[in-house]
Amino acid sequence: MDAIRIIAGMKRALAAAMLLLAALACGEQPKEKPLTVPGEKLYTLKGKIVSRSATDNTLQIDHEAIPGFMEAMTMDYTVRGAKVAQLPPDGARISARLHATDNAYWITDVARVP
Ligand SMILES: [Cu+2]
Numbered sequence: 198m199d200a201i202r203i204i205a206g207m208k209r210a211l212a213a214a215m216l217l218l219a220a221l222a223c224g225e226q227p228k229e230k231p232l233t234v235p236g237e238k239l240y241t242l243k244g245k246i247v248s249r250s251a252t253d254n255t256l257q258i259d260h261e262a263i264p265g266f267m268e269a270m271t272m273d274y275t276v277r278g279a280k281v282a283q284l285p286p287d288g289a290r291i292s293a294r295l296h297a298t299d300n301a302y303w304i305t306d307v308a309r310v311p
Contacts, residue, residue: 232296234298237296240295241294243260244259245288246286246288247259247287254280257271258274258291260272274304275302277303277305279305285307290310
């Protein structure tokens with residue numbers, strides 16, 4: 198009789214623990230990609246915002262040459278650490294930090310320049 202009660206109590210405790218775990222897992226925010234990673238190369242990007250995609254959080258930027266990395270062109274850059282909707286408007290001249298690894302590149306610190 199007592200043993201059955203103890204087992205029932207343990208089952209309830211286990212069920213409660215699993216519910217708590219599930220609640221924690223569901224409440225967790227999707228992991229943001231890091232702003233910087235070890236071994237990345239850093240460049241200064243200067244250019245003009247052409248357009249943006251809030252869905253992908255990208256800016257299309259008409260950028261100047263980036264010595265040692267890229268010639269002048271218009272292309273999309275993923276932004277990390279900010280929502281593109283909150284960045285300077287299309288047409289604004291900006292500078293940003295360009296981070297590059299062997300298989301990814303992104304920008305941070307997008308700021309309007311005169
Ligand atoms: Cu480019």
